[in-house]
Amino acid sequence: MKILMLSVSAGGGHMNAAIALKTYICKNYNHFEVEIIDTIKYINPILDKLIIGSYLKSLKLSPNIFGMIYNYSETDQNISTITNKVNELLSYKIHPLIESFNPDIIISTHPFSTEMLSILKGKDLIDMPCVTIMTDYSSHNLWLHPNVNAYIVSNDTMIKEMLEKNVCEDVIFPYGIPVSPDFTTPHNKSTTLSSLDLNCDKDTLLLMGGSLGMGNILDVYNELISIPIDFQIIILAGKNDKLLSSLNELTCNSSKETRIIGFTKEVNKYMQACDLLITKPGGLTITEALVSGLPMAIFSPIPGQEEKNAEFLLKHNVAIDLYDGFNCKDKIYRLLNNKKVLNEMKFNAIKLSKPDSCKNILPLLESLHKNKNEI
The missing domain is CATH 3.40.50.2000 (Glycogen Phosphorylase B;)
Structure with a gap:
């Protein structure tokens, strides 16, 4: 099975979750091919420095402003529309990579790459199962998009939160955030x-x-x-x-x-x-x-x-x-x-704690791949 993992190196957590899962897969499954892509950096290194640099600077200099934007984006449709337009443009840039690698499954560990995949699936440009690993302990609308076939979440409480946001329970799996073996x-x-x-x-x-x-x-x-x-x-x-x-x-x-x-x-x-x-x-x-x-x-x-x-x-x-x-x-x-x-x-x-996160995720990936035509 070929797995493409899309992340963004803002801080370290998103990328580290992807690396942890890849490490586990490569250690235990010889027939898997796994590739991790730092999505925005791949699309444009200069854009990556601009976006991630601005993000990190805002955290250091104006954390309260960052918090306001975070909270507004949960309810303010205008902010969601802006991020949607940006990610729509970026999704077309990542599409050739997806076609070239031709993965059986794509895993995202960042809201940006999750929305890009949702957009591409919504336009019928990709058809493989898409999985999102949410790397925090509560759900936020920036993570939640149509066309996601499975959400891996950190704890059971998030199931109720996501149900209230109209996410189908069948696609929520409280397996925990992957950590290094x-x-x-x-x-x-x-x-x-x-x-x-x-x-x-x-x-x-x-x-x-x-x-x-x-x-x-x-x-x-x-x-x-x-x-x-x-x-x-x-x-x-x-x-x-x-x-x-x-x-x-x-x-x-x-x-x-x-x-x-x-x-x-x-x-x-x-x-x-x-x-x-x-x-x-x-x-x-x-x-x-x-x-x-x-x-x-x-x-x-x-x-x-x-x-x-x-x-x-x-x-x-x-x-x-x-x-x-x-x-x-x-x-x-x-x-x-x-x-x-x-x-x-x-x-x-x-x-x-959920120390068996990686162990539990693998059967899910195999099931999604096996039942691809039913998705």
Whole structure:
């Protein structure tokens, strides 16, 4: 079977979900051919820099404005019309690639590529099954389009949300967001901490802001080092070189043993070695944390989708809310002093996790391919 996966590299989650599924398929199925395309970059690298660059800049400089646009786009038909026109133009650019690769199934992990596929199917330019993997913990209209044959969603609650938006229940599958097989492979905590010259018997906190190192990480760290409990900290700075440099200066005289790591592909090891994750609530990050059974303290959510992710975590008692990260030391202090609550959060995380997402998606793809003519 030939599978074409379309994504967009805004942040890291959308593309990482695609890579996770491809990795699983290639590891377990020799007869599959899988190709991942960074859709907008493929269509036009300059356009990609403009769109994605503007998106990332808006998140850093004007997150509240981004949140307003996100909320308006849920109900404002004018915004939907604009995105529809843009994606219609882009869909014609991606069509030759689809024809050339001639996939049996196409999977999208981003709203833009999902709408492009919907448009092409609506115009009878493609006829293969199209699957969308939604990489957040609530549904948004930007994800929902006609001609999608299956939606893979992160949790059962989203089924009701999508039914209220007139999505047929038969096409909704709460299999969870795919994560790298590394997250379902046990890693020895002592080995990981020893490799960082950290104490294996001491509580360890993991502080991160996604692959881009976003959020008030410096402020949160300053709060952490003032907490009168003995613990150690691992910080993942992602691709944020400015943050990495600032942290190196800040931690020189820190009262807490701290290890700073830049961009890494071993997040799985660090999550499994820690007792609490302090993070922005990005869709893939929290999915990885749930699979790792890791309680969370969440801060600086991007207005819109990350706020919805945060609501989900708080509702199911797998996280505490640090808001913007300022003045959070008392909340962290109380949580670390209450092992019963921490253990309950860990239990809830494991209960909510869907570590078999990739394993469950594959039979669905095979079924869609087999029944293509009935779609």
